[in-house]
Amino acid sequence: MIDLALVYEKKQGEEAQKEGWATNYTPIFNDHFLIVGPKKNPAKIEKSDSLGKIFLKIARLGDETSAKTFLSRDDNSGTNVKEKSIWQSVKLQPWRDNSPWYFKHSVFPRDALLYANEGELYTITDWGTWLSNKENIASLKIFLSGGKTLLNPCFALTGKYRDWE
Numbered sequence: 001m002i003d004l005a006l007v008y009e010k011k012q013g014e015e016a017q018k019e020g021w022a023t024n025y026t027p028i029f030n031d032h033f034l035i036v037g038p039k040k041n042p043a044k045i046e047k048s049d050s051l052g053k054i055f056l057k058i059a060r061l062g063d064e065t066s067a068k069t070f071l072s073r074d075d076n077s078g079t080n081v082k083e084k085s086i087w088q089s090v091k092l093q094p095w096r097d098n099s100p101w102y103f104k105h106s107v108f109p110r111d112a113l114l115y116a117n118e119g120e121l122y123t124i125t126d127w128g129t130w131l132s133n134k135e136n137i138a139s140l141k142i143f144l145s146g147g148k149t150l151l152n153p154c155f156a157l158t159g160k161y162r163d164w165e
Contacts, residue, residue, distance in 0.1 A: 005157040008078035013155045022157035031152040033082055034130055035144040036113075036137075037122035043069070045143045052090045054144055058122045059092055062101020070094070071116045071123040074104035082152050083124045113137060126152075 005022065007013055013025035035054055037043065042065075043057040062069035072095065073080050087093060094102035105115055109129040116123040117137040130142070144150065 003159055007155050007157060008152055009081065010153070010155060013157055016157050021159070023159055025155045025157045027153050028156045029154050031078060031154060032127045032145065033079065033124050033150040033152060034127060034142050035122065035124055035150075036116065036130065036140045036142050038120035038139055039141045040120065040139075041141075041143075043122065049144075051086060051144060051147070051149050055086055055090050055092070059090075059094065059099075059101070062094075062099060066100050068103040068119060068121055069101040071103050071105055071112060071119070071121040073106060073109070073112050075106045077109075078152050078154075079109065079124060079126060082150075086124070086149070113140075116140060 005016070006028075007016075007025075008031070013022070016022035017025060035051070037045070037058075043054075043061040045054050045057055049057065058070050072083060074095065084093075084095065087095075095104065103119075103121065105112060107115065109125060110133055112123060113125050113129055113133050114136060115121070116125075117140050120139055122143075127145075130137075
């Protein structure tokens, strides 16, 4: 039994209730994601590009150059799950295809953003990580923010109240 847990996948909350270790779950906030990348913009992303078109342009650049183009945290975090769902929405699975341009780097969000800055790679990050590292990521810029597809809802799971005395 839990007192409180936070999960980003609604399915996890439903499973926790089914299994009996949580009695309730409710949405409490949304993580807001950003698609960021090099200011030089080698993928030629335009302001009018949709999320899917942005990811396809990143993949095309990677296929053309065979160089690291996109950084994935590859850690099954909420950010990584969101990233993979975007790739799947454009019918790509670069983590399964071992695409040379899809760079897997399982590190904390801050470290991933700093690595993307150093390597001039595209990636997905959250607003908190972006804002708290803004002075250290001079070669990156935001290409897309906002919209329903870049929201990641967080759910609070609660257990039965227990008197601690």
